[in-house]
Amino acid sequence: MTFTTRALIEPLALAILILGITNIHAQDFASLPKTASLPGDTQEKIELGKKLFFDPRLSSTGTVSCNTCHNVMEGGDDGRATSMGVDGLTGPRNAPTVWNSAFQASQFWDGRAATLEEQAKGPMVADVEMGMLAHDQVIRRIEDIPGYIREFQSVYGKDSEVTIENAVDAIAAFERVLITPNSPLDRYLAGDKDAMSPAQIRGMQLFESTGCTECHSGPALNGWQPDGEAEFAHFPRIPESDYVTKYDLIADLGRSNASGDPADDHHYKTPTLRNITLTAPYFHNGRVSSLSEACRLMAATQLDVELSESEVADLTAFMEALEGEFPELSFPRLPSRSGESVIRASAGKPRRDES
Structure with missing residues (x-):
């Protein structure tokens, strides 16, 4: 010094x-606040968000979920210098922790997302992350799974549609309970x-x-x-x-x-x-x-x-002395279609264009 x-x-x-x-x-x-949840963050919405956070079917290859790069079983990151997405591709930046991300005024290293909801949209359509071509493709994946449709209607209303706004709203609700x-x-x-x-x-x-x-x-x-x-x-x-x-x-x-x-x-x-x-x-x-x-x-x-x-x-x-107490988290049971996959394949290789 x-x-x-x-x-x-x-x-x-x-x-x-x-x-x-x-x-x-x-x-x-x-002191770190002991809760970050908003009034509309019901337990049902949080559980839906958890399922979406852990579901690799929201990626083009069906192999990468939000949790892949933000592993809540560890430090909320992936332990890599830069994260690996679909097809083994890597991005240019280190994955920030998702733990306590509710206590940030912006998201991503460059702050390009103002909210957790906005941040959740980005990786889904990033070619080196989850690799989907557009958010409409993400929604079609979700709509292909009847169990998800029922859960979305239960959380957002019987006559509501599955939308990207509702999907990231649920993911953000789950992320707001990730505090230590x-x-x-x-x-x-x-x-x-x-x-x-x-x-x-x-x-x-x-x-x-x-x-x-x-x-x-x-x-x-x-x-x-x-x-x-x-x-x-x-x-x-x-x-x-x-x-x-x-x-x-x-x-x-x-x-x-x-x-x-x-x-x-x-x-x-x-x-x-x-x-x-x-x-x-x-x-x-x-x-x-x-x-x-x-x-x-x-x-x-x-x-x-x-x-x-x-x-x-x-x-x-x-x-x-900054390591806090981590909440108990259980693995979600993802809605399934037994014997069927929502990942379309061509010549043995998954393809990103499902239109």
């Missing part, structure tokens, strides 16, 4: 010791001073005093606040850093690919740090495999700070 930063921290640390204040640095954090409250940090913020270890508390204090909370603050440690505007951070801020070349951080233009505005070059949505210990590899290109290296990289490229080994250890200890 630079001399200037240390000169600021040491007097503050002395004041904390003298005054006996143990949570002064927790002011930039907040009651982490050691949450318990510490609630007054349990034994919830975090001394190393975790030191890491929390260092996290704030070094400047990490400029972006990583609030309940999800991503700057999100209820009803807040979507914000995007410049990354990397210090392109001269050796880490930029080592991990090829500027090949992707970031948000400007979606907005078309050159001023958005190398701007990204700030990712949540909740459960960050479970979602390696890191960053938009998935090039960094360890959390300790990610801490060094962020300090160097964003704050022009060189961390000592003990500081890295404390920061990673703090991030271990």
Whole structure:
């Protein structure tokens, strides 16, 4: 760490010791809400959304579901640098976790989707993800399964049609229950001073005093606040850093690919740090495999700070305190057509055009 930063921290640390204040640095954090569901998110709608989330028949080959890249049995991602979709194709970016995605003001690394519902539409028709040609094709798949028609009518009304809007509405309802409250940090913020270890508390204090909370603050440690505007951070801020070349951080233009505005070059949505210990590899290109290296990289490229080994250890200890309690999830029973498939085949190979 630079001399200037240390000169600021040491007097503050002395004041904390003298005054006996143990949570002064927790002011930039907040407990994760224990629910994110909306009034219309009935249990029946959530169960329908879960089925759609897990159903690979919504992809062109019948092999890729939402859960393929956002595995809720793990960290809500897929553990790959970049995700693999239909036909073994891979995309250019790392899959963000779906856990606590309700606590984000925008979705995707470049924030091109404002809501969970809008985000759910994208992968279905992305050729390197689920590979469907159009949302109408997705709906035809669903309508080919009588059990789904009955469930849609039960949730959305007897006379309602199966629509892409209703499908993603149900998926979003399911995703809103994917939250992980009651982490050691949450318990510490609630007054349990034994919830975090001394190393975790030191890491929390260092996290704030070094400047990490400029972006990583609030309940999800991503700057999100209820009803807040979507914000995007410049990354990397210090392109001269050796880490930029080592991990090829500027090949992707970031948000400007979606907005078309050159001023958005190398701007990204700030990712949540909740459960960050479970979602390696890191960053938009998935090039960094360890959390300790990610801490060094962020300090160097964003704050022009060189961390000592003990500081890295404390920061990673703090991030271990961000792992929350995962809700119990049961596998859904998907509606089926025994002996029949909705995946059309030609010459032994699935084809995407079902018109």
